[in-house]
Amino acid sequence: MSIGYAALLRGINVGGHKKVPMAELREVLEGLGHADVATYLQSGNAVFTSDSTDQQALAEALERAVEKRFGFAVGCLVRDHAYLRAVAEDCPFPAAELEGRQLHATYLSEPVDAGRFASVDAQAYLPEEFRLGERVMYLYTPNGLGRSKLAEALGRPALYKGVMATTRNWNTVVKLVELTRD
Missing domain, CATH: 3.30.70.1280 (SP0830-like domains)
Known part of the structure; x- marks a missing residue:
């Protein structure tokens, strides 16, 4: 099959x-x-x-x-x-209420624990936020990824040592769910 x-x-x-x-x-x-x-x-x-x-x-x-x-x-x-469907369904942010450019999923090659990102002071970047899921990081950037200071802080290569990461905006996340249906 x-x-x-x-x-x-x-x-x-x-x-x-x-x-x-x-x-x-x-x-x-x-x-x-x-x-x-x-x-x-x-x-x-x-x-x-x-x-x-x-x-x-x-x-x-x-x-x-x-x-x-x-x-x-x-x-x-x-x-x-x-x-892909589970990533979309498990999103901790109100995806249906946001524009695609405000929400992103960073797909990870393996599970990571929150300790890996302990050096990032999440409170300092509010209202931007990130949350970890199953081999995915959800990133909420109200003004878009290009202007995001949190995305810049989370983009440091040292945080991903040994892990491959690639980010997609929410419109792409949703479209890939649709395109991969059996």
């Missing part, structure tokens, strides 16, 4: 760096034997179906294929529809 997945590529097509045309990304995914391949936006979101249940193996195969095709390494997370 085929499972619907989203592939979340980190840091492509940003500021002219690590260019990955979406048509070529679709070819890479099809070349790996995946079906129902589609891309969403230009920021490294692809959906596909596969009979495999090993999300880590799917991500690693895609990372190798992207590096072979484009000549640079790109971190990739692969998440199934059930996980």
